[in-house]
Amino acid sequence: MDDRLATILRRFRDFAEEFAHLPLYGALARRLAQDREAAALLLEAQPGQDRPVLWFAAVHDLVLRRPDLPAARWYASVVERDSVPVGDPWPDVRATALAHREELAGLIATRLTQTNEVNRSVYLAAGLVAATHDQHPGTDNAITLVELGASAGLLLGVDRYAIAVDRQGVQAVAGDPLSPVRCEGTDRSLVAVRLDELPRIAGRAGVDRNPIRLDDDAGLRWLTACLWPDVPGRVERFRAAVELMRREPPPVVQGDFVDGLEKAVAAALGPAASTSHLVVFSSWALTYADRARRSELADRLDALAREVPALSWLTAEPPGAIPGIPVPRGVREDAGGTVLGLRQWRDGVEQEGLALGTCHPHGEWIDLDEMPSG
Ligand SMILES: C[S@@+](CC[C@H](N)C(=O)[O-])C[C@H]1O[C@@H](n2cnc3c(N)ncnc32)[C@H](O)[C@@H]1O
Structure with missing residues (x-):
């Protein structure tokens, strides 16, 4: 054979x-x-x-x-x-x-398989709370969110969904509790993640080498086809998110996430540019670029950090994928899984990079043991 x-x-x-x-x-x-x-x-x-x-x-x-x-x-x-x-x-x-x-x-x-997994909003919400924990002066606790490898841009709607997180049988709901899109996860962290502190999103945009527009039926069908129909709720949540986000779709610019970074940032930044806390996020995307490219991205973010009062780089990628983010204790680099990492620059100066913890790759649970001090 x-x-x-x-x-x-x-x-x-x-x-x-x-x-x-x-x-x-x-x-x-x-x-x-x-x-x-x-x-x-x-x-x-x-x-x-x-x-x-x-x-x-x-x-x-x-x-x-x-x-x-x-x-x-x-x-x-x-x-x-x-x-x-x-x-x-x-x-x-x-x-x-x-x-x-x-x-x-x-x-x-x-074709290549491509996804946009809406339930990842659970770990994105937890990461945004961590990133804005210090309420840096001059940023009015609103953020501008830029996603690298945004696919159809559905995660950019994190605040428009009901993010229900269960902790020892008690449920907290962040985002919009009345939303037709419901994301669900369990918080296994040592200290409860305060999702009620989800920051306001003042501007949002993404970049993807193959962005799927929310009016492109064939493109959306392929994204649906890449979901597994026998996982309850997965396709239903995706379709509900598409319906909701169609009303006000965030721009997702076409391009490579290193070369297209500035364009995506410009698309997300509105008139509040000078006072906003810029959060650059990626989820299961940077891992597809080689190591040298990821380091180049880190250098570009370092330069960008000098132009805004606060910049956070939030990543949900496999262990060891992101330069400057340590592999969490007890996690093997080759074990797969999702590490929520955070690098922060305040007034242009970088703080220590943190592995906030680990998550289920589709946000079904989060287990964070490190919150930034501030
Ligand atoms: C697995 S999907 C994840 C999508 C989304 N972040 C999520 O978590 O649902 C990875 C995305 O990264 C995009 N991507 C991969 N390499 C890229 C690159 N070098 N530049 C821009 N986008 C890229 C792909 O087109 C795809 O949409």
């Missing part, structure tokens, strides 16, 4: 083991690990992209477009979640995939 196909089958097997609890993708991965003909569609992928998630996204995109196909009834994103049948989805999904193999091969050959 072709070495590449053997690797693809092994990846499906690993996926099936890790996500055995998922009724759709767990079951499909188990069968794909033994089905050369169906799995071979991934041979069309661009170098380095032949991962199970791309196969799943291509088929998901197809059934979102064609709800009449046999596979569609297994997708909670197409039919009502309660209407998804119990049983083996593979015969329908296999038949649909092989009947549309040309179309799927075309998607697999040209």
Whole structure:
């Protein structure tokens, strides 16, 4: 057997083991690990992209477009979640995939998986509270938020969502408690995170090399297709956030996040430029750039910090990914996971970089043990 196909089958097997609890993708991965003909569609992928998630996204995109196909009834994103049948989805999904193999091969050959995970607002909210903890004089506790690798810009709406965080059975809600978008997480931190201190956002913008506009139906469908339909609430939350953010979409400029930084900052800064606390945020984005590029970004932020009273660089990335952010105690650098990191400049002078703690990659829990002093 072709070495590449053997690797693809092994990846499906690993996926099936890790996500055995998922009724759709767990079951499909188990069968794909033994089905050369169906799995071979991934041979069309661009170098380095032949991962199970791309196969799943291509088929998901197809059934979102064609709800009449046999596979569609297994997708909670197409039919009502309660209407998804119990049983083996593979015969329908296999038949649909092989009947549309040309179309799927075309998607697999040209697309990259891309997400915008709204529930990450949980760790973003916690990070914003930490970043503005010192209430630096001259910043009126309002921030200008810039996201690097913003995708469709949905995390820029963090204050427009209800961020419900449970701590030992007691729930606190930050943002807009009446919002149709509800993000949920558990606070496992030693000391409770005060989400009620979420700062006001005076300006916001993002940069992405492939921004998805909120009026681009095909682009949004692909982002939906990259979500896993059998994780309850994930697709529903994404769609609700798109609806809400469409009313007042923040600009997401097209470009590389190092070269496009200044443009994104200019798009976010309004008339309050001179008094605002600039918070530059990234979540599962900088990790895709190489180390030298991340250091270059750090140098650019250092220069930018001389132009504003306060600048914070908040990152939610794997351990060891961000220059100047230590790997938290007890976390192995190669262990994956999400570290919430904070670098701060006040009046142009940098303070010590902090690893605030660790989080679930989709914000299902936060565990912060370091808050900046101030
Ligand atoms: C995994 S997604 C995360 C999106 C969003 N930050 C979130 O947490 O939901 C990574 C995003 O980073 C963008 N990206 C990756 N490398 C980039 C680069 N060098 N410049 C700009 N955007 C980049 C991708 O296009 C993608 O939208």
